[in-house]
Amino acid sequence: MPKVNDYDDIPGTTVFDAARSRKGYHLNSFCMSLMKAENRAAFKADEEGYLKRFGMTEAQRQAVLKRDWNWMIQEGGNIYFLAKLFFTDGNSFQYAAAEMTGMSQEDYAKMMLAGGRPIEGNRSKSEWENRG
Amino acid sequence: MPKVNDYDDIPGTTVFDAARSRKGYHLNSFCMSLMKAENRAAFKADEEGYLKRFGMTEAQRQAVLKRDWNWMIQEGGNIYFLAKLFFTDGNSFQYAAAEMTGMSQEDYAKMMLAGGRPIEGNRSKSEWENRG
Amino acid sequence: MAKIIGGLTTSHVPALGAAMDNGKTEEPYWKAVFDGYERAKSWIVEASPDVIFLVYNDHATAFSMDLIPTFAIGCAEEFPIADEGWGPRPVPTVKGHPDLAWHVAQSVILDEFDLTIINKMEVDHGLTVPLSLVYGQVKEWPVRVIPFPVNVVQYPPPTANRCYNLGKALGKAIRSFEQQDLRVVVFGTGGMSHQLQGKRAGLINKKFDLAFQDKIGPNPQALTKISHLEFLRESGSEGIELVMWLIMRGALSEQVKEVHRFYHVPASNTAVGHMIFESQEA
Amino acid sequence: MAKIIGGLTTSHVPALGAAMDNGKTEEPYWKAVFDGYERAKSWIVEASPDVIFLVYNDHATAFSMDLIPTFAIGCAEEFPIADEGWGPRPVPTVKGHPDLAWHVAQSVILDEFDLTIINKMEVDHGLTVPLSLVYGQVKEWPVRVIPFPVNVVQYPPPTANRCYNLGKALGKAIRSFEQQDLRVVVFGTGGMSHQLQGKRAGLINKKFDLAFQDKIGPNPQALTKISHLEFLRESGSEGIELVMWLIMRGALSEQVKEVHRFYHVPASNTAVGHMIFESQEA
Numbered sequence: 001m002p003k004v005n006d007y008d009d010i011p012g013t014t015v016f017d018a019a020r021s022r023k024g025y026h027l028n029s030f031c032m033s034l035m036k037a038e039n040r041a042a043f044k045a046d047e048e049g050y051l052k053r054f055g056m057t058e059a060q061r062q063a064v065l066k067r068d069w070n071w072m073i074q075e076g077g078n079i080y081f082l083a084k085l086f087f088t089d090g091n092s093f094q095y096a097a098a099e100m101t102g103m104s105q106e107d108y109a110k111m112m113l114a115g116g117r118p119i120e121g122n123r124s125k126s127e128w129e130n131r132g
Numbered sequence: 133m134p135k136v137n138d139y140d141d142i143p144g145t146t147v148f149d150a151a152r153s154r155k156g157y158h159l160n161s162f163c164m165s166l167m168k169a170e171n172r173a174a175f176k177a178d179e180e181g182y183l184k185r186f187g188m189t190e191a192q193r194q195a196v197l198k199r200d201w202n203w204m205i206q207e208g209g210n211i212y213f214l215a216k217l218f219f220t221d222g223n224s225f226q227y228a229a230a231e232m233t234g235m236s237q238e239d240y241a242k243m244m245l246a247g248g249r250p251i252e253g254n255r256s257k258s259e260w261e262n263r264g
Numbered sequence: 265m266a267k268i269i270g271g272l273t274t275s276h277v278p279a280l281g282a283a284m285d286n287g288k289t290e291e292p293y294w295k296a297v298f299d300g301y302e303r304a305k306s307w308i309v310e311a312s313p314d315v316i317f318l319v320y321n322d323h324a325t326a327f328s329m330d331l332i333p334t335f336a337i338g339c340a341e342e343f344p345i346a347d348e349g350w351g352p353r354p355v356p357t358v359k360g361h362p363d364l365a366w367h368v369a370q371s372v373i374l375d376e377f378d379l380t381i382i383n384k385m386e387v388d389h390g391l392t393v394p395l396s397l398v399y400g401q402v403k404e405w406p407v408r409v410i411p412f413p414v415n416v417v418q419y420p421p422p423t424a425n426r427c428y429n430l431g432k433a434l435g436k437a438i439r440s441f442e443q444q445d446l447r448v449v450v451f452g453t454g455g456m457s458h459q460l461q462g463k464r465a466g467l468i469n470k471k472f473d474l475a476f477q478d479k480i481g482p483n484p485q486a487l488t489k490i491s492h493l494e495f496l497r498e499s500g501s502e503g504i505e506l507v508m509w510l511i512m513r514g515a516l517s518e519q520v521k522e523v524h525r526f527y528h529v530p531a532s533n534t535a536v537g538h539m540i541f542e543s544q545e546a
Numbered sequence: 547m548a549k550i551i552g553g554l555t556t557s558h559v560p561a562l563g564a565a566m567d568n569g570k571t572e573e574p575y576w577k578a579v580f581d582g583y584e585r586a587k588s589w590i591v592e593a594s595p596d597v598i599f600l601v602y603n604d605h606a607t608a609f610s611m612d613l614i615p616t617f618a619i620g621c622a623e624e625f626p627i628a629d630e631g632w633g634p635r636p637v638p639t640v641k642g643h644p645d646l647a648w649h650v651a652q653s654v655i656l657d658e659f660d661l662t663i664i665n666k667m668e669v670d671h672g673l674t675v676p677l678s679l680v681y682g683q684v685k686e687w688p689v690r691v692i693p694f695p696v697n698v699v700q701y702p703p704p705t706a707n708r709c710y711n712l713g714k715a716l717g718k719a720i721r722s723f724e725q726q727d728l729r730v731v732v733f734g735t736g737g738m739s740h741q742l743q744g745k746r747a748g749l750i751n752k753k754f755d756l757a758f759q760d761k762i763g764p765n766p767q768a769l770t771k772i773s774h775l776e777f778l779r780e781s782g783s784e785g786i787e788l789v790m791w792l793i794m795r796g797a798l799s800e801q802v803k804e805v806h807r808f809y810h811v812p813a814s815n816t817a818v819g820h821m822i823f824e825s826q827e828a
């Protein structure tokens with residue numbers, strides 16, 4: 001279903017719609033499992049083994065093992081589910097957000113202190129393409 | 133909250149509203165547990181012991197042990213939950229319905245074959261009081 | 265575009281399922297009921313739906329007291345058969361249609377109906393008995409099914425008016441689905457008059473039921489004005505399931521052709537009402 | 547009759563909870579945020595609510611992908627604190643107000659809002675951080691809380707217009723509760739602009755946020771016309787949480803008095819927006 005949605009024009013943004021939700025079901029279910037301390041311990045002790053408990057795709061498993069947050073989102077992950085994973089790692093939303101932008105957390109934090117990423121130039125994919 | 137509701141005027145009828153639902157929470161939760169074969173086996177092996185697993189009142193427990201369906205409803209039971217209990221016993225909705233009316237199942241079945249309990253005279257509590 | 269071929273109403277009395285599962289359909293008591301469904305068996309072959317959008321109520325099976333959605337839509341690939349206290353009914357697992365289900369969910373939420381989206385759910389007699397009545401005993405259901413559970417257990421259920429308007433939004437959503445030539449039939453299950461509890465158990469109101477059957481095709485608006493009190497009083501505490509017929513009706517075209525009507529008392533405790541409508545799209 | 551004293555909006559950034567739990571509120575980065583909540587701490591004492599009706603969103607905590615209610619209402623006696631991946635926050639269990647919650651549930655379902663009734667649920671930072679911001683570190687919450695989770699995780703959330711109208715129905719329901727002199731404050735949590743994902747993470751739209759703050763009191767109708775596309779584009783993929791402010795606003799009186807306004811960037815990734823309104827009942 002390569003359906004085109006109005007929100008697909010927003011750059012650097014993946015809306016968690018039906019298609020993403022269906023794609024990410026098992027990945028996000030794995031994340032939910034980390035809400036129990038014993039599951040977190042089992043995951044930490046043997047990440048690959050633990051991941052086999054869930055019906056995830058190979059791409060989803062690799063993305064998790066590599067902590068590649070953008071890749072996880074591409075494979076149907078949603079940030080609030082993924083939070084269970086970076087919380088398990090002892091990391092924060094700001095850590096994950098910085099990772100996804102490709103900035104260091106320090107640079108990202110500086111950007112936020114300076115007022116955040118501006119809306120000007122960040123509304124539409126065409127603006128990102130034109131900035132070269 | 134002895135709140136008066138318009139439907140309280142319907143004779144021989146207990147509407148499963150908020151008050152009943154709250155009162156019956158543990159009783160109905162017990163009934164739901166009978167949707168698993170192992171729980172049915174445990175219940176059948178030791179009814180009293182099994183009932184202690186749930187936060188039921190003494191009245192609710194006694195009503196269950198006695199299979200007093202009207203009493204269970206008075207204590208917050210709902211017929212669709214209670215169905216799990218009479219299904220566990222190998223009985224049917226018609227069996228339970230007959231029990232609740234105080235008729236034998238044979239007489240109840242005859243009434244149904246003759247067209248059921250008529251609506252005339254059964255709309256309002258005043259009609260039941262007046263029939264003496 | 266998907267097309268709504270028609271709609272079907274039926275009771276979903278669990279004893280009907282048990283009669284089929286236990287080979288009792290030829291016994292006189294049950295035969296009188298099942299004969300009323302012969303037309304449905306041929307009609308469904310003519311209609312040959314790809315998907316049944318099945319409006320029903322869960323009977324404290326998938327939903328306990330812990331969580332009670334007013335309206336829910338099953339978006340999963342499949343729905344296992346629930347164990348209601350005597351093991352699961354011996355019928356095939358129900359296969360869903362996630363593409364259409366998700367499309368409908370998105371559409372009607374944006375139309376301001378507050379659905380609960382479900383991706384994991386077992387289905388009870390409310391859903392399986394209607395399928396059995398229409399398809400008989402099969403190895404696989406020859407159709408995809410979108411389960412649409414409606415709360416009629418915990419008071420208050422949605423109003424008749426809300427159900428009818430929801431049906432309209434569902435109809436619009438189904439018709440706007442882009443997959444070519446998908447054929448959809450909408451089931452509205454439950455009712456007619458019955459009461460399963462207390463000293464008034466066994467109540468049947470034939471006059472109310474027949475009037476409901478008279479109006480549901482040509483004049484459903486009249487039925488949207490029935491209050492919960494009137495349903496409870498006139499059609500019994502469980503007769504309020506009839507609000508689900510209005511969801512089906514709302515999903516059909518303004519004008520419909522009634523192709524079958526059946527009314528029979530009793531199946532166990534219940535007045536069985538079964539109707540078939542065909543859409544009359546302009 | 548119960549009385550709606552006022553309403554309060556606030557972000558619910560989890561890092562704010564962590565800063566409080568770990569004693570970092572005096573660090574300059576965090577102090578700048580917490581200073582904005584000093585007024586709320588005195589206001590809540592003046593307002594002395596018996597119940598907070600707390601509109602928030604669950605962040606994939608109580609609701610997984612298996613079941614996603616658009617609107618839900620917590621009717622339980624109490625709500626345990628969820629473990630979101632690092633153990634439960636060290637805050638007291640949340641005590642509910644089942645009498646009022648059930649009353650509201652019945653009333654708004656009859657007013658044709660399709661709630662999911664919840665009797666068992668854990669609550670996450672979306673609910674606990676606002677309580678901590680207002681009450682600080684306490685042994686017991688000095689108030690009863692009715693959790694009202696709204697889906698803003700799975701697209702589509704309810705529309706801004708639907709949320710505002712729901713708020714009106716909630717307000718009417720709360721005011722019609724018969725228990726004398728019950729004092730209720732409505733919280734609308736979430737927002738303001740933020741995006742937590744992808745290459746656009748860190749987006750802040752101060753102009754959009756300030757315009758939203760300007761209008762929510764005197765002219766909420768204008769905000770009900772904001773489409774999901776506009777929220778997503780202008781306030782970030784997570785800024786759409788702002789629809790929940792409109793539920794709070796709808797529950798208040800037509801005219802409200804703004805008694806506090808605070809806007810601060812950043813708390814972690816988010817523009818913190820915090821306002822307090824008092825009802826101006828005729």
Ligand SMILES: [Fe+3]
Nearest residue numbers: 276390454505
């Ligand atoms: Fe039923």
Ligand SMILES: [Fe+3]
Nearest residue numbers: 558672736787
């Ligand atoms: Fe949030």
